[in-house]
Amino acid sequence: MLGNLFDIEKTKLFKRLMFWVEMGLLCGLFLLYYVGGVVASSHPGVPISSSTSPSLTLLVTWPRSLIEILTLVSGNNLGGIGLMVLVAVVVAQEYQWNTISLWLSRGTPRPLLLAARLGALLLAALLLIVGPLIVGGTATAILTLLIQGKLDLNVVNYGQLALGVTRSMIIALPYLTFTFMMATLTRSVAGGMGAGIGFLFVTEGVLPLLLLSVGADKAVMYLPGMLAKSLLQLNAAIANTSLAAILTPEAGQASALADPTVAAIGLVLYAVIFLGIAFYQFQRQDLSA
Numbered sequence: 001m002l003g004n005l006f007d008i009e010k011t012k013l014f015k016r017l018m019f020w021v022e023m024g025l026l027c028g029l030f031l032l033y034y035v036g037g038v039v040a041s042s043h044p045g046v047p048i049s050s051s052t053s054p055s056l057t058l059l060v061t062w063p064r065s066l067i068e069i070l071t072l073v074s075g076n077n078l079g080g081i082g083l084m085v086l087v088a089v090v091v092a093q094e095y096q097w098n099t100i101s102l103w104l105s106r107g108t109p110r111p112l113l114l115a116a117r118l119g120a121l122l123l124a125a126l127l128l129i130v131g132p133l134i135v136g137g138t139a140t141a142i143l144t145l146l147i148q149g150k151l152d153l154n155v156v157n158y159g160q161l162a163l164g165v166t167r168s169m170i171i172a173l174p175y176l177t178f179t180f181m182m183a184t185l186t187r188s189v190a191g192g193m194g195a196g197i198g199f200l201f202v203t204e205g206v207l208p209l210l211l212l213s214v215g216a217d218k219a220v221m222y223l224p225g226m227l228a229k230s231l232l233q234l235n236a237a238i239a240n241t242s243l244a245a246i247l248t249p250e251a252g253q254a255s256a257l258a259d260p261t262v263a264a265i266g267l268v269l270y271a272v273i274f275l276g277i278a279f280y281q282f283q284r285q286d287l288s289a
Contacts, residue, residue, distance in 0.1 A: 023132075031139055057148075067164070087192065122169075157239070160234075171228040175196065179196030
């Protein structure tokens with residue numbers, strides 16, 4: 001039954017215009033960011049390879065560009081905001097459309113229904129990482145060829161690139177599941193969206209400053225944003241060049257971050273707690289109200 005429910009939820013989600021609009025916006029922003037940056041810095045009649053500054057060249061060419069793309073699509077960055085909006089809309093609108101009551105009237109168990117919806121959203125989250133990576137990676141591959149005169153495929157560690165996608169998914173989990181939880185609790189698009197984005201800004205900005213002001217430096221290390229930084233530092237290994245040494249945090253910076261394994265466990269634990277609350281409350285909700 002779970003497989004059938006997942007297929008239905010997946011089909012419904014991918015028929016939504018919002019998902020494809022978000023995918024198009026993310027891919028378009030990467031094209032504008034990279035291609036537009038190079039075009040803006042170039043001069044008429046001067047080859048791109050000569051007019052592009054060294055700092056910009058490093059940013060828009062492989063392998064650095066791939067590392068930057070994965071950072072931008074991670075859950076605590078640009079990609080995460082788009083994902084939280086999608087999750088709030090998908091979860092809350094099911095209440096407004098009364099489709100949940102319809103499913104339950106047919107004998108569908110509540111936990112299976114919520115699990116299927118969560119599975120579809122996790123698949124959407126993966127696609128919102130991979131899609132922009134493919135588009136941005138292709139664009140920067142062309143820029144690498146134009147600027148450097150060649151594209152050396154060996155500068156990228158493709159196993160680490162795949163792991164980078166996995167890291168981005170793990171980083172997305174707390175933000176996705178918190179929004180999922182709040183949209184379930186409030187049954188409101190605005191409530192879920194506002195709470196999700198508020199969670200991002202509070203845990204990334206206000207709460208760290210508050211904890212630092214009272215001397216709780218160690219606690220800051222275990223906030224979702226800092227755990228995300230711990231995982232993202234591993235993406236330096238995507239570069240099969242001396243660039244990896246430059247991108248690896250120095251000892252002082254690394255000491256302020258949790259161990260990457262601990263960070264991954266912490267991010268998953270956040271997600272488990274939020275999902276536990278969502279499933280518990282959904283099981284108890286009076287959907288006739």
